[in-house]
Amino acid sequence: MKILRVSDAISIKRSVDSGTEEQRIAVKKIIEEVRVRGDEAVREFTDKFDRVNLASFLVSEEEIKEAYELVDSYSISVIQEAAANIHSFHEKQLRPTWITTEENGTMLGQKITPLDSVGVYVPGGLAAYPSSVLMNVLPAKVAGVERIVMVSPPSDNGKLPPAVLVAAKEAGVKEIYKVGGAQAIAALAYGTETISNVDKIVGPGNIYVALAKREVFGDVDIDMIAGPSEIAILADETARPHEVAADLLSQAEHDERACSVLVTTSEKLANEVAEEVLKQLEELPRKDIASKSIEDYGAIYIANDMEEAISTINQLAPEHLEIITVNPIELIGKIKHAGAIFLGRFSPEPVGDYFAGPNHVLPTNGTARFSSPLNVEDFQKKSSIILYSEQALNENAEKIAAFARLEGLEAHARSVEARFKK
Amino acid sequence: MKILRVSDAISIKRSVDSGTEEQRIAVKKIIEEVRVRGDEAVREFTDKFDRVNLASFLVSEEEIKEAYELVDSYSISVIQEAAANIHSFHEKQLRPTWITTEENGTMLGQKITPLDSVGVYVPGGLAAYPSSVLMNVLPAKVAGVERIVMVSPPSDNGKLPPAVLVAAKEAGVKEIYKVGGAQAIAALAYGTETISNVDKIVGPGNIYVALAKREVFGDVDIDMIAGPSEIAILADETARPHEVAADLLSQAEHDERACSVLVTTSEKLANEVAEEVLKQLEELPRKDIASKSIEDYGAIYIANDMEEAISTINQLAPEHLEIITVNPIELIGKIKHAGAIFLGRFSPEPVGDYFAGPNHVLPTNGTARFSSPLNVEDFQKKSSIILYSEQALNENAEKIAAFARLEGLEAHARSVEARFKK
Numbered sequence: 033m034k035i036l037r038v039s040d041a042i043s044i045k046r047s048v049d050s051g052t053e054e055q056r057i058a059v060k061k062i063i064e065e066v067r068v069r070g071d072e073a074v075r076e077f078t079d080k081f082d083r084v085n086l087a088s089f090l091v092s093e094e095e096i097k098e099a100y101e102l103v104d105s106y107s108i109s110v111i112q113e114a115a116a117n118i119h120s121f122h123e124k125q126l127r128p129t130w131i132t133t134e135e136n137g138t139m140l141g142q143k144i145t146p147l148d149s150v151g152v153y154v155p156g157g158l159a160a161y162p163s164s165v166l167m168n169v170l171p172a173k174v175a176g177v178e179r180i181v182m183v184s185p186p187s188d189n190g191k192l193p194p195a196v197l198v199a200a201k202e203a204g205v206k207e208i209y210k211v212g213g214a215q216a217i218a219a220l221a222y223g224t225e226t227i228s229n230v231d232k233i234v235g236p237g238n239i240y241v242a243l244a245k246r247e248v249f250g251d252v253d254i255d256m257i258a259g260p261s262e263i264a265i266l267a268d269e270t271a272r273p274h275e276v277a278a279d280l281l282s283q284a285e286h287d288e289r290a291c292s293v294l295v296t297t298s299e300k301l302a303n304e305v306a307e308e309v310l311k312q313l314e315e316l317p318r319k320d321i322a323s324k325s326i327e328d329y330g331a332i333y334i335a336n337d338m339e340e341a342i343s344t345i346n347q348l349a350p351e352h353l354e355i356i357t358v359n360p361i362e363l364i365g366k367i368k369h370a371g372a373i374f375l376g377r378f379s380p381e382p383v384g385d386y387f388a389g390p391n392h393v394l395p396t397n398g399t400a401r402f403s404s405p406l407n408v409e410d411f412q413k414k415s416s417i418i419l420y421s422e423q424a425l426n427e428n429a430e431k432i433a434a435f436a437r438l439e440g441l442e443a444h445a446r447s448v449e450a451r452f453k454k
Numbered sequence: 455m456k457i458l459r460v461s462d463a464i465s466i467k468r469s470v471d472s473g474t475e476e477q478r479i480a481v482k483k484i485i486e487e488v489r490v491r492g493d494e495a496v497r498e499f500t501d502k503f504d505r506v507n508l509a510s511f512l513v514s515e516e517e518i519k520e521a522y523e524l525v526d527s528y529s530i531s532v533i534q535e536a537a538a539n540i541h542s543f544h545e546k547q548l549r550p551t552w553i554t555t556e557e558n559g560t561m562l563g564q565k566i567t568p569l570d571s572v573g574v575y576v577p578g579g580l581a582a583y584p585s586s587v588l589m590n591v592l593p594a595k596v597a598g599v600e601r602i603v604m605v606s607p608p609s610d611n612g613k614l615p616p617a618v619l620v621a622a623k624e625a626g627v628k629e630i631y632k633v634g635g636a637q638a639i640a641a642l643a644y645g646t647e648t649i650s651n652v653d654k655i656v657g658p659g660n661i662y663v664a665l666a667k668r669e670v671f672g673d674v675d676i677d678m679i680a681g682p683s684e685i686a687i688l689a690d691e692t693a694r695p696h697e698v699a700a701d702l703l704s705q706a707e708h709d710e711r712a713c714s715v716l717v718t719t720s721e722k723l724a725n726e727v728a729e730e731v732l733k734q735l736e737e738l739p740r741k742d743i744a745s746k747s748i749e750d751y752g753a754i755y756i757a758n759d760m761e762e763a764i765s766t767i768n769q770l771a772p773e774h775l776e777i778i779t780v781n782p783i784e785l786i787g788k789i790k791h792a793g794a795i796f797l798g799r800f801s802p803e804p805v806g807d808y809f810a811g812p813n814h815v816l817p818t819n820g821t822a823r824f825s826s827p828l829n830v831e832d833f834q835k836k837s838s839i840i841l842y843s844e845q846a847l848n849e850n851a852e853k854i855a856a857f858a859r860l861e862g863l864e865a866h867a868r869s870v871e872a873r874f875k876k
Contacts, residue, residue, distance in 0.1 A: 390838035
């Protein structure tokens with residue numbers, strides 16, 4: 033693992049995979065077909081890409097029951113406890129509709145309303161990600177979204193992974209379709225005979241899913257397009273090298289393009305972590321992926337002092353930030369940009385990935401400068417409320433009309449004045 | 455103005471102007487040039503498109519002073535009062551960083567941080583829109599954004615409209631550049647020698663500005679791309695026809711593609727409003743624009759009852775909604791989708807455009823189904839805070855590790871377990 037001085041310019045920005053021209057054309061075609069031919073097209077694409085012919089896309093009660101029999105009861109209880117924690121943290125984000133009232137009769141405010149319907153995409157492939165189901169569904173549930181639809185590509189046996197179904201059931205999803213890829217996004221955006229359209233689509237997916245989401249954006253809302261995962265660890269000499277190394281590797285095992293960075297004031301720690309990373313790498317099942325990630329995107333930066341280290345972190349704006357220093361909580365105020373901040377050695381990043389409650393859908397690729405973790409407000413919208421009484425309008429009519437005329441909008445001025453003439 | 459039954463399918467969706475291929479290529483080229491050649495390119499494009507050669511893009515203190523001399527004192531006082539109202543309404547949206555604490559030492563929360571820097575685009579052209587300056591700048595100011603940069607294309611005398619400069623000064627902008635078009639967006643996104651780059655760009659503009667914002671999105675954040683303005687009025691037999699007509703026209707005068715719709719339970723009102731619209735149209739300075747808008751996108755819908763009328767409104771999800779009925783406040787709870795809701799006959803829409811305080815940047819084209827008015831949170835982001843104590847991690851380590859292994863991520867499990875071994 034390379035060790036550098038922070039004075040070397042650093043960035044964890046990686047080019048975003050925007051797909052090839054061929055992929056974009058393929059995705060446009062899939063969307064067009066699904067818009068025009070509905071279920072028939074969805075069925076054909078599922079046949080073609082997932083190599084399975086389904087009598088019905090909808091997951092049955094039977095399949096849910098079967099899933100509960102296939103997952104061991106300890107895992108079910110862990111999923112349930114994680115769901116409860118995530119639900120509870122997101123509930124604390126809820127805000128009420130509010131108004132202010134003034135003596136002259138003015139009432140102003142913000143009405144908070146949940147979206148009517150949301151689609152959650154859950155990727156298929158070899159691994160099953162029940163945590164992704166919980167993290168994407170529960171904020172929508174807590175927000176009050178009435179209709180939450182889950183879609184996921186079927187395995188070649190025509191089923192979804194049992195742990196994913198258990199997570200969906202625990203999160204309260206009642207409508208699950210075995211459809212994946214761009215055809216699933218198209219169905220969610222424009223509707224088919226069996227799948228009604230939704231207002232917003234969230235959840236990660238492969239390049240076809242990402243391109244399809246970009247394509248339908250505007251007709252429906254989408255969440256951010258996530259890049260590869262990142263961790264930055266800010267540590268001083270009090271950090272234990274084997275813990276820091278384990279945390280860097282937990283990120284590196286995700287993806288060859290994942291990025292794991294240590295920023296430290298201690299040269300000793302830097303050297304020991306570099307050694308530990310190599311040692312622990314040897315024993316990892318996903319050694320190949322993690323090695324490549326560490327080699328290409330891993331780095332250890334040595335800072336002259338804590339100020340310089342923190343300024344480096346703010347420059348990175350990492351998705352995950354661990355602070356393992358003598359007094360991490362004192363540093364929160366200085367952290368300006370990070371998706372999630374993990375404080376102290378007993379808060380390794382997997383605590384947040386699965387269990388603590390805050391969302392694991394976080395801004396990547398430096399977008400923590402202006403983006404937030406997925407949260408309840410992503411599934412609600414605001415409407416301004418404006419009520420002027422006769423007295424309030426009377427007091428202000430002249431000013432409002434003057435402002436309108438300053439902008440050359442006479443009909444605006446007359447709309448106000450119409451109230452006070454016969 | 456056409457009168458229809460709501461049973462006729464209705465929609466105010468208009469195709470979004472996504473530009474021609476030529477325009478897209480031109481915009482890409484401008485951005486590329488500004489990225490590579492900085493100020494030099496900005497200067498050339500300003501020369502070419504705005505036909506003015508500027509010694510300096512930066513608006514000087516002198517120019518601000520001059521602007522205050524050119525705007526009459528009543529207008530200045532109106533701008534000041536509007537700014538105070540807008541500031542005050544947006545301040546009420548502020549939320550603190552919060553945490554929860556548990557007995558086992560767990561601490562979870564959301565840290566709220568303003569964006570570092572924001573660019574506000576203010577369109578040029580014939581009309582000056584000081585209200586647009588206030589509405590885009592003040593939420594950023596209230597959010598705590600330290601650096602707010604305004605850009606606007608110069609008139610052929612090399613100046614900006616005085617009312618725009620007054621509004622900028624009143625809103626607290628300290629950095630104003632006389633640059634417009636795609637070159638302004640490129641400069642804000644990537645920086646030049648004189649204009650440092652920002653984290654987010656907001657504000658309306660022409661098709662070149664809109665295309666440029668789309669192009670730089672991802673490298674910086676942008677606000678929504680606004681479509682033409684809309685109003686829907688929900689009225690019963692208690693509404694006054696001349697007021698309703700005036701309100702429809704205040705929207706129609708904006709733009710030939712603006713959309714003005716009345717949904718009413720009263721056939722009598724429908725007929726009288728149609729007549730009033732024709733009458734008032736005759737006397738409008740912007741008659742040509744308003745006529746075209748009313749003809750192409752205006753409509754009066756008659757509903758059988760209030761339930762049907764409200765369901766029509768929710769289908770439209772209008773940018774502006776006026777409710778002029780016998781008891782408008784009782785209907786708020788039934789309105790699911792609207793950018794801003796104006797209650798009662800003394801709350802005509804211009805009250806919100808200029809003065810009351812809520813933002814006039816609102817979701818258009820049916821996107822009120824999933825989008826909100828511009829607000830303070832558009833200029834802040836959240837970071838999750840996660841702190842587990844030794845006890846908390848100890849209590850949950852086994853569960854977290856089990857969840858990680860359920861997803862096949864061994865290094866995640868080991869990162870947790872590393873804390874409890876020598």
